[in-house]
Amino acid sequence: MALIHYGQFSGTLHPPNQSIQAIDESKKSIRGVSRKLKKHNFFVTKKNGISVPRTWLIYSPSNVSVFCYICKLYAKTSKHLLCKEGYSDWHHITERLIEHENSTTYRNAICDYSNRSVELKRIVCQLVKEYKTEVQYWRNTLKRTIAVIQFISQRGLAFFGDNEILGNSHNGNFLGIMELLATFDQFLKEHLNNYGNKDSGKSNYISSHTFHSTPNVTHILAIVLRYVKSEGQAIERFIKFIDIYSHNAEYSTSTVIEIIKQLGLNIENFVGQSHDDASNMAGKYTGLQVRIKKIAPAAEYLPCAAHSLNLKYKKEEKFNVNVEKKFGFLFKENLTRNEIMTRIKALILLYENELDIDAESFVDEFIQFQSLITSTNNSTTITPTDQLKFIRNMQIAHTFPNVETCILDTSVTDLETVRRVRQLKKMAI
Structure with a gap:
């Protein structure tokens, strides 16, 4: 009977199977009365009402008896049946278990067991240390890998390039960033030196096989x-x-x-x-x-709503960069009408397929909108999305239609796309 084992060198001691599921076969005739081991015998109830499992108690179906596996291992001189051949007098089992738990033999055995449970005193102590070192190593590797994956994913960039060769300028964003970090991270530098450019089939958390075991997550x-x-x-x-x-x-x-x-x-x-x-x-x-x-x-x-919103946010990333250059003047105070006119003319050229308005009228619309924003004294109306929310919440799109068109997306070049992006923004808002 296997009494105790280690959990894959994880440093955790696992008690043996108590075989509680087999106690129905423990029936015995004792003094003419049929008795058997009960499930509650594997638990002890404290004075405060809390039930605690007796993990030391093991039922042996072959012997039809119970053992204290800790005493069987560490109390060799004891003559108590729980420590040797096994105990099977179910009529007195409750009293005997309580007596055993309170005995000096049991307490000494528990002390020996606990002492031997210390990792440095185990036979497999070196294996445990090596296992834990290995686990920590790959956790540190995975931590860096996940950070790079998050960085690339948040920006919607491609992961891999034409090859997966470290040191090659065409190995893609993922390996390129890992190599950059390795310049300042000694741990990652050693990992790339040890595991980079190795044959497939070896775990390293830096190859395309890390991503669903396929060359590209898009497949x-x-x-x-x-x-x-x-x-x-x-x-x-x-x-x-x-x-x-x-x-x-x-x-x-x-x-x-x-x-x-x-x-x-x-x-x-x-x-x-x-x-x-x-x-x-x-x-x-x-x-x-x-x-x-x-x-x-x-x-x-x-x-797909999720995919549509993802496209919308990718567009907005581009939008937030472009709008500052082409539309940011709207948020600047103390600009003269001539300065605004210069920028408006550039916008009319950019949106010649969407806007049907002369420069003078466009300037008037922008100045009125800027005045409205200033009068509200609303500090949240700074980003393009905030501007769109402001226009929609105030229900003034019909008053400033050209302003809304320009804010919608500076990368849009046809009215059909304007319509679709507007619908997506309504979904997001």
Whole structure:
């Protein structure tokens, strides 16, 4: 009977299995009365009412008796049955367990056990130390990796380049930033020296295999199903990630249909679908959504709200940089009309496809809007998003239509895109 084991050298001692699930087979006839071990015998109730498990008590189905495994290991001279052959008098088991817990033999055995439990006194102490050192090393590595992943993700940048060779200028943003940090971080420098440019199959947290075990995180298709229960409750469930090897609509369609078949569902019964706004997915003529709709006519397409908002925020990042250069004068005081006129003319050239107004009228509109902002004395109306909220909350878009168009997005070049971005901003707000 295995009495005790170590948890993969983690430094934690695990008590043996108590075999409580087998106590139903402990029935014995004692003085003509059928008795058996009870589950409550494996617990002791203190005076304050708290029940504490007797982790030292082990039931042996083969011997049909119980042992104190700590005393069996460390109280070799004891003659108590709990420490040797095992105890099986279920009629007096409660009294014997209490007596054993309060005995000097048990307390001495517990002291020996605790003393041997100290890591430095274990047979596997060196293995435990090596294990903990290894765990800490990879935690430190992963901490740096996650920080770089967060930095790149927040900025919507690509992770990998043409190769994954350290020292190569085309190895992408992820490895490039890791190399930059290694210039100032001795730990990371040694890690890159030891694990960089190694063969695949070796863990290092710096290769593309760190990201879902695929060369690029964009080559993964996530399948999520949404259904409605009979009582009307809508349920959404993530099904799986799928490695894909092409982004064209035909391949995506066949992949989705195959997954639906594997799930035992009939795609013709689908009443909706949602994908990102990429042309291969949302295309009106050959996109995935059109192909699905031909099979399931009721599967109306809705753009993925999360993806749409992500695009919106990426646009706004560009917008916040450009607006300061091209529109920032609106927030500056004490500008003369001629200075404003110069900037307005530049905006009219930039928005010649969206704006139908002469420079003089445009200047008047800007000056009036600037006056309104100043009169409100509202310090929050600084960023472009705040300006849009201000216009919408005050319901003055019809009064300052050209101001709203310019604030909407300086990178927009056609009215259709203006309309779509405006809808997304309404969703966000």
